[in-house]
Amino acid sequence: MAHAEIVTEPHQYGLGTYSARAGSIALLPVPVPIPFIREGLPKWKWPKYPRSYTTIEGAVETRLLKLIRDYQGVTFFSEGSPATITITKYERDPAARHACIQHYGDCCYVCGFSFGKAYGETAQGYIHVHHLREIASAKKEHKVDPIRDLRPVCPNCHAVIHRRKPPLSIKEVKALLREAHH
Ligand SMILES: [Zn+2]
């Protein structure tokens, strides 16, 4: 997540797309989880259906800035409200991540670990999402199919998957687990 001030008027960029120059871009020291925003701003639709960008104004903006500030635990933004804040790259594709978890659930696809079961409500729903098709290799943006390309995995299994380049398959890590437990 980053915070920036929009420094020019929006201008037409492509068909139906508008763009504006941003200045004073600062990465937030602590990423703010979407569920935290959703709870604090229940009437705002974006956290329910996150996209990679959005424009926020008015009361939502004021409240959002306060929520982000509270979460950081420090006064991070300069005084004086910016005209617009832009949220970029919370996830590579939060909608795809969401769809993956909707389909496969939030237990690890390799070992079945559930953060909610192990740690209770505080950790409920926490899970990594692994891309089966490595993005680094494909320069062109391909459309991610959340069910074909993504799997929910716990951070341990995710780390093991990426111990090798190219990454181990889900099957291989499952086999490792089985072998190790004998
Ligand atoms: Zn796992």
Ligand SMILES: [Zn+2]
């Ligand atoms: Zn991965």
